[in-house]
Amino acid sequence: xxxxxxxxxxxxxxxxxxxxxxxxxxxxxxxxxxxxxxxxxxxxxxxxxxxxxxxxxxxxxxxxxxxxxxxxxxxxxxxxxxxxxxxxxxxxxxxxxxxxxxxxxxxxxxx
Amino acid sequence: xxxxxxxxxxxxxxxxxxxxxxxxxxxxxxxxxxxxxxxxxxxxxxxxxxxxxxxxxxxxxxxxxxxxxxxxxxxxxxxxxxxxxxxxxxxxxxxxxxxxxxxxxxxxxxxxxxx
Numbered sequence: 001x002x003x004x005x006x007x008x009x010x011x012x013x014x015x016x017x018x019x020x021x022x023x024x025x026x027x028x029x030x031x032x033x034x035x036x037x038x039x040x041x042x043x044x045x046x047x048x049x050x051x052x053x054x055x056x057x058x059x060x061x062x063x064x065x066x067x068x069x070x071x072x073x074x075x076x077x078x079x080x081x082x083x084x085x086x087x088x089x090x091x092x093x094x095x096x097x098x099x100x101x102x103x104x105x106x107x108x109x110x111x
Numbered sequence: 112x113x114x115x116x117x118x119x120x121x122x123x124x125x126x127x128x129x130x131x132x133x134x135x136x137x138x139x140x141x142x143x144x145x146x147x148x149x150x151x152x153x154x155x156x157x158x159x160x161x162x163x164x165x166x167x168x169x170x171x172x173x174x175x176x177x178x179x180x181x182x183x184x185x186x187x188x189x190x191x192x193x194x195x196x197x198x199x200x201x202x203x204x205x206x207x208x209x210x211x212x213x214x215x216x217x218x219x220x221x222x223x224x225x226x
Contacts (some may be wrong), residue, residue, distance in 0.1 A: 009112075036217075043115075043219040043220045044154075044201065045217075047215055091154075098170075103151065106140070
């Protein structure tokens with residue numbers, strides 16, 4: 001059974017720092033991995049999608065990498081800002097039809 | 112504007128009542144999903160539908176029912192058989208083709224509270 005773990009569970013950093021959020025999964029037979037952002041009481045916003053054949057994806061200050069063989073992905077946030085404060089979720093697609101989610105990393109960036 | 116809408120935003124239910132949560136999308140997506148989110152836990156899949164008039168149970172389908180009569184709509188009914196329905200419910204959809212390889216897009220969610 002696929003299990004997805006995110007470390008750390010919470011992170012508090014000063015503005016301007018570069019951050020790394022970690023996601024690990026137990027079964028490497030995945031179709032893709034998605035990173036999401038969730039603000040309190042809101043839905044999920046898709047940040048990056050990495051297909052199983054890819055190693056990384058970039059969008060603005062965000063860079064996500066995927067090492068399928070070791071069951072790991074990292075989300076790198078450059079030059080963090082208070083507006084980046086949110087919960088970040090990773091999820092893997094295994095089989096045709098569902099995402100399996102981690103429990104998230106709650107990020108706070110203070111001025 | 113294209114997107115996924117969910118209504119209502121907040122819903123209160125008395126024990127023993129059935130309630131229906133609405134999910135509508137105008138993205139022309141074939142696949143639609145319902146997830147449940149509880150504090151401290153990841154999202155869990157309740158039901159999903161790949162095409163109209165067809166749907167499958169997810170990991171926690173007991174106490175829930177769905178229908179998919181239109182491509183745009185995938186309502187979720189929380190029945191009185193659901194033992195602990197208080198949670199945040201999220202609907203998602205995914206573009207056609209490439210099963211399992213496509214990005215999922217989420218609605219704003221419905222918070223259900225049982226009184």
